[in-house]
Amino acid sequence: MIIREETEEDIIAVRAIHEAAFGSPAEAELVDTLRSQVRPIISMVAVEGALVVGHIFFSPVTLNSLQNLKLMGLAPMAVMPGHQRGGVGSALVVRGLEECANRGVGAVTVLGHPAYYPRFGFLPSVRFGIRSEYPVPEEVFMIKELIPNYLHDHRGTINYHEAFGDV
Ligand SMILES: CC(C)(COP(=O)(O)OP(=O)(O)OC[C@H]1O[C@@H](n2cnc3c(N)ncnc32)[C@H](O)[C@@H]1OP(=O)(O)O)[C@@H](O)C(=O)NCCC(=O)NCCS
Structure with a gap:
């Protein structure tokens, strides 16, 4: 398996992956919207043989x-x-975070399963005094600092692009 940046030729496969994995078109549409409207983005795919089997996407959030x-x-x-469950997701997270660090990103947020993301170094955002704008249980909103102490002295609420409101 290799992890690489998404190209135009991957877009249809990426859409199909989200539709199949989530069982609805909402996430695929979110990716299409953000890809066309937002910069910077990091969009990476996992490829096995000739097949695109996984996708990870990062876009800016604000505190x-x-x-x-x-x-x-x-x-x-x-x-x-x-x-x-074969390590594809983990490889995408690890490579994606590396790419964020290469681009000078100070911290990454994620709203996801609290049994999954801590293995990559994500901590509950409340440890930083930071919350999600969404009414979610606090343990599902997590942050990983890529630059040590980047969020020191920063508290408040993280906001996502308004397109996330449609998902
Ligand atoms: C979540 C997802 C991307 C993980 O990809 P993956 O290739 O299966 O992940 P890996 O093989 O690297 O890791 C598997 C681990 O993730 C855990 N895992 C997978 N999906 C999970 C979920 N929904 N909740 C909790 N843990 C989950 C497995 O228990 C496994 O843990 P283990 O190693 O302790 O057994 C994939 O399962 C998926 O596409 N799910 C549907 C879409 C989704 O929920 N996306 C995440 C929210 S944005």
Whole structure:
């Protein structure tokens, strides 16, 4: 399996992965919207043989609606059913976080399963005094600092692009 940046030729396969993994078109549409409207983005695929089997997407989020911090949200991510539980998702997270670090991102947020993301170094956001704008249980909203202490002295609410409101 290799992990690489998405190209135009991957877009249809990426859409199919999200539709199959989530069982609805909402996440696929979210990716299409963000890909066309938002910069910077990080969009990476996992390829096995000639087949695109997984996708991970990062887009900017803000703390207290300020633009002075370089923060990205990990979402959405999906692996084709049939290829799940074989390490594809983990490889995407690890490579995706590396790419974020290479681009100078200070911290990454994720809204996801609290049994999955801590293995990559994500901590509950409340440990940083930071919350999600969404009314979710606090343990499902997590943050990983890529630059040590990047969020020191920063507290408040993380906001995602308005397109996330449709999912
Ligand atoms: C979540 C997902 C991307 C993980 O990809 P994957 O290739 O199966 O992940 P890996 O093989 O690297 O890791 C498997 C681990 O993830 C855990 N896992 C997978 N899906 C999970 C879920 N929905 N909730 C909790 N844990 C989950 C498995 O228990 C396994 O843990 P283990 O190693 O302790 O057994 C994939 O299952 C998927 O596409 N799910 C549907 C879409 C989704 O929920 N996306 C995430 C939210 S944005």
